[in-house]
Amino acid sequence: MTTLAFIGLGVMGSPMSVNAVRAGHRVVGYNRTPSKAAALVEAGGTAVHSVPKAVADADIVATVLPDSPDVEQTMNGPDGVFAHAKPGTVIVDFSTVRPDVAVRLADQAAERGHLFLDAPVSGGEEGAVNATLSIMVGGSDQAVEAAAPLLHAVGSTVVHVGPSGSGQLVKAANQLIVAANIAALAEALVYLEASGVQTTAAVEVLGGGLAGSTVLDHKARRMIDRDFAPGARIDLHHKDLGIVTASAREAGLALPIGSLVATLMASARANGDGGLDHAALFRTVERLSGRLDSM
Structure with missing residues (x-):
């Protein structure tokens, strides 16, 4: 023990x-x-x-x-x-x-x-x-x-x-990948809903192909159901993407997707969604498309 x-x-x-x-x-x-x-x-x-x-x-x-x-x-x-x-x-x-x-x-x-x-x-x-x-x-x-x-x-x-610090560098990379996946999934679902496609069926077939991912498995249902009870909160993911962009700048790197998803996460937070699960980035995409309903 x-x-x-x-x-x-x-x-x-x-x-x-x-x-x-x-x-x-x-x-x-x-x-x-x-x-x-x-x-x-x-x-x-x-x-x-x-x-x-x-x-x-x-x-x-x-x-x-x-x-x-x-x-x-x-x-x-x-x-x-x-x-x-x-x-x-x-x-x-x-x-x-x-x-x-x-x-x-x-x-x-x-x-x-x-x-x-x-x-x-x-x-x-x-x-x-x-x-x-x-x-x-x-x-x-x-x-x-x-x-x-x-x-x-x-x-x-x-x-x-x-060595020391390496875990945090890998976690920053993880958060970049997760945020990019969440943003892409949110855009795909907004696109499908606007086109009248049955999203549950669409997610099932997407999950069986190259578009399948852990993010799709765990976040698609939340987006479809508008269930954004906090797990991994937008506030914390916003902080994590700040780590990504700051350390990339110090290293002289250009991370265009990282900069974009950091901006989207900042927008979600600025619009009052910081306490929600990061799947609520879906709301930001809806908001940009003029399709956001009240919670």
Whole structure:
């Protein structure tokens, strides 16, 4: 049994912590909103009211937080992970943050005697619930080996993609591909609906050909039903595409599709859809076509 600390028990962190309990580990969780620890406690985990209490006895600390500033504050503050985790603790950041932030945190962790991995995930809430997440891991071989009990408890595809920061670079690429697929699917469905085609039948045949994709399998039905209950929110995907465009600019790269989908995601957010699932990019395409009905 490994003692794990989970910091951040939201849409992703809560089911991930529950799956860690089910895998046989002792799990202590902390969230700024205490009520979000309910699922962990029901599964047999323990909830505490501070980061220091969560990490004090942990072998592995996992963070699942919204953005770079949240992760940096949680790691570096006077009540943060670096100050209160015991030497040799493995810290696994499942958040999606800027690659340069991941590298800096790895260096700071090493100065404190900790091991650090950037390990962003893909698969959304469904993947978190079913422990089928795809995890792209950046860091040392030693840290990856030490974190294996946690990584394999929450994900089904775990790949060490390179040194610190590499996980975040791969996640940025993932988010670019996903956004482009969502945008193309939204355009296709708006096009088919406007033409009077039965979209459920159309999706069935599209899924059997080269147009088939995980995005089509998981997001087409949501678009057809206008079911945009938040899983992977537009707010977060907007943030992720900002990472893509900023790092591409720094590298001197031109990513025309990346720039376009970033603009579409920004438009969705500006029009009040930021709290919806990123499948709600469908609404942006409808809006541009003058076909958007009220929710």
